[in-house]
Amino acid sequence: MDTRERLIESTRELLWERGYVGTSPKAIQQRSGAGQGSMYHHFSGKPDLALAAIDRTAKELRERAEAAFAGPGTTVERVAAYLRRERDVLKGCPVGRLTQDPDVMADPGLRRPVEETFAWLTGRIGELLEEGRAAGEFDARLDPAATATALVAVLQGGYVLARAAGDPGVFATAVEGALGLLTRSALF
Amino acid sequence: MDTRERLIESTRELLWERGYVGTSPKAIQQRSGAGQGSMYHHFSGKPDLALAAIDRTAKELRERAEAAFAGPGTTVERVAAYLRRERDVLKGCPVGRLTQDPDVMADPGLRRPVEETFAWLTGRIGELLEEGRAAGEFDARLDPAATATALVAVLQGGYVLARAAGDPGVFATAVEGALGLLTRSALF
DNA sequence: GTCTATATGGTGATAGAC
DNA sequence: GTCTATCACCATATAGAC
Numbered sequence: 001m002d003t004r005e006r007l008i009e010s011t012r013e014l015l016w017e018r019g020y021v022g023t024s025p026k027a028i029q030q031r032s033g034a035g036q037g038s039m040y041h042h043f044s045g046k047p048d049l050a051l052a053a054i055d056r057t058a059k060e061l062r063e064r065a066e067a068a069f070a071g072p073g074t075t076v077e078r079v080a081a082y083l084r085r086e087r088d089v090l091k092g093c094p095v096g097r098l099t100q101d102p103d104v105m106a107d108p109g110l111r112r113p114v115e116e117t118f119a120w121l122t123g124r125i126g127e128l129l130e131e132g133r134a135a136g137e138f139d140a141r142l143d144p145a146a147t148a149t150a151l152v153a154v155l156q157g158g159y160v161l162a163r164a165a166g167d168p169g170v171f172a173t174a175v176e177g178a179l180g181l182l183t184r185s186a187l188f
Numbered sequence: 189m190d191t192r193e194r195l196i197e198s199t200r201e202l203l204w205e206r207g208y209v210g211t212s213p214k215a216i217q218q219r220s221g222a223g224q225g226s227m228y229h230h231f232s233g234k235p236d237l238a239l240a241a242i243d244r245t246a247k248e249l250r251e252r253a254e255a256a257f258a259g260p261g262t263t264v265e266r267v268a269a270y271l272r273r274e275r276d277v278l279k280g281c282p283v284g285r286l287t288q289d290p291d292v293m294a295d296p297g298l299r300r301p302v303e304e305t306f307a308w309l310t311g312r313i314g315e316l317l318e319e320g321r322a323a324g325e326f327d328a329r330l331d332p333a334a335t336a337t338a339l340v341a342v343l344q345g346g347y348v349l350a351r352a353a354g355d356p357g358v359f360a361t362a363v364e365g366a367l368g369l370l371t372r373s374a375l376f
Numbered sequence: 377g378t379c380t381a382t383a384t385g386g387t388g389a390t391a392g393a394c
Numbered sequence: 395g396t397c398t399a400t401c402a403c404c405a406t407a408t409a410g411a412c
Contacts, residue, residue, distance in 0.1 A: 003377080018290050021210040024405055036407090037378050045407070092288065099351040100280065100288045102206050118352040139372050143365065149349065149358060150365030156348040157341030163287040164306040170337060177331065177338030181369035184327050191395080213388060224389085225396050234388070 004042045006032040011053035016094040020050055020101040020110070051109055057094045058113040065121060075132035076182065079125055083155065083175045089168035092159045122152050139185040147182070154178040192230045194220040199241035204282040208238055208289040208298070239297055245282045246301040253309060263320035264370065267313055271343065271363045277356035280347045310340050327373040335370070342366040 001009070010032035014023040025046055029039055043049040068082035095117050104110045126148035133140055158174035189197070198220035202211040213234055217227055231237040256270035283305050292298045314336035321328055346362035 019207075019209065019288065021207065022290060025407080026405070035378060035380090037380080040407075041377055046405095096345075096348050096352075097288045099348050100207065100285050102210060105351065114352050115354065118349055122349070142368055142372060146361050146365035146368060148365070149362045150342055150369065153343075153345030153349055153362035153366075154338055154341045156345030157284075157343060158345070160284045160287050160344040160348075161306055161310070161337065161341055163293065164284075164302050166303065173334050174337045174341035177334035177336070178341075178366075178369075180330055180334060181338065181366075181373055184330060184373040185369055212386075214386075223395095223397060225398080228389075229395055 003032070003034050003038055007034055007039055007042060007049060008052050008056060011049050012057055012094070015050065015053055015057070016091060016097070019097060020104045023050075047107060047110060050104075051113075054095075054098065054104075054110060054113050058117045061095055061117060062120060065124065069124065069128060074137055075128045075135065076137045079128050079132075079151065080179055080182075082125075083151065083179065084172075087171070089159060089162045089171040090166070092163055093156060096156045096159060118152065122148050125151060138182065142185060151178060151182075191220070191222050191226055195222055195227055195230060195237060196240050196244060199237050200245055200282070203238065203241055203245070204279060204285070207285060208292045211238075235295060235298065238292075239301075242283075242286065242292075242298060242301050246305045249281075249283055249305055250308060253312065257312065257316060262325055263316045263323065264325045267316050267320075267339065268367055268370075270313075271339065271367065272360075275359070277347060277350045277359040278354070280351055281344060284344045284347060306340065310336050313339060326370065330373060339366060339370075 007028065010028050011023070014027055014031065018027075023046075025036075025039060028034075028049065029036060032039075039049070043052070064085070065082055068085050069078050071078050071081050073081065095114055098104045098110075098114050104114065122145075126145040129142075129144035129147055132138060133142065133144055154174050154177075158171035161174060162168050162171040164170075195216065199211070199216050202215055202219065206215075211234075213224075213227060216222075216237065217224060220227075227237070231240070252273070253270055256273055257266050259266055259269050261269065283302055286292045286298075286302050292302065310333075314333045317330075317332035317335055320326060321330065321332055342362050342365075346359035349362060350356050350359040352358075
């Protein structure tokens, strides 16, 4: 892995662990093993490096979601597979945590990938639920878009509650609670 | 409002807006109009002041929730009233945002009120749903505790999605999506 | 590409006068 | 109780040699 690559990967880790405000160029240099001059040669500064890191993290989230959605089963089963996917729960969502970072939200360039990621994810799950509704997989009175938004919110909130409790099981409980509601409505 | 009080209130605002890592003693002094010496006279330092602020914010959240739960209607209606309560959506949850702050989670004293708040809220909603189930308000196969966890997660995740989108409407959509699921299951 | 030197301002506090 | 002085260190770079 070359220096530029190590800088991006170290920044991704630090943004996940400490957020944008809590991540200093010095910390990035130390973790990546790159020097001051090296970092400013490859990137114009902290925002530029953070953008490269955030873009990659957002892309990765999207690819993992697509992989789960492409699996076998009914549409509801594929959505459930994504919700139940293995996760580093106590570390939180590497994209969702950025919404709490005032300096990220204040910078349109840094904010865009965050906004796009959730718009895409919610829209994609909404499409799947729409298909499921058309196939008669659950109560036709449910609004696919609103239900999709609620499911993505359960994931993001599940991270919050699990971190508060210091227990990854809380995330799983939230997901199963939501799937229980969706499944009950599937048995109408 | 005396100096001590202004220090606590200013810290509450700053923790909400910028988090613990993003809030400096200097910023607190400027917002409160208190001097350096004044702040260190009333509090031993940043963690001590943050604890006073977090405790008060947690207490407030609890009181507002109790007020909604004590309203009229069936238990499901009272839970719905809490979920739909007016909120400063784009500012996020003043307690939930602290779970993303590594320095808060690393300090047991600061972390305790956060942990207790969510344990209490989830447990309280679980009790209400348990009552509702006993009263036949919804599908008896639903697990009240898991459903309560999912509902609280929808709130916390709703804040995240609304901030990502820059649109408070997304929070409302998530809540209505979740209530739609709960209501459909009430019509079993 | 990478290094070291240098710079301005912020962070989180302590000391002691008033 | 509040103020000013002082401090050691960190944040976020820029400059220019190698």
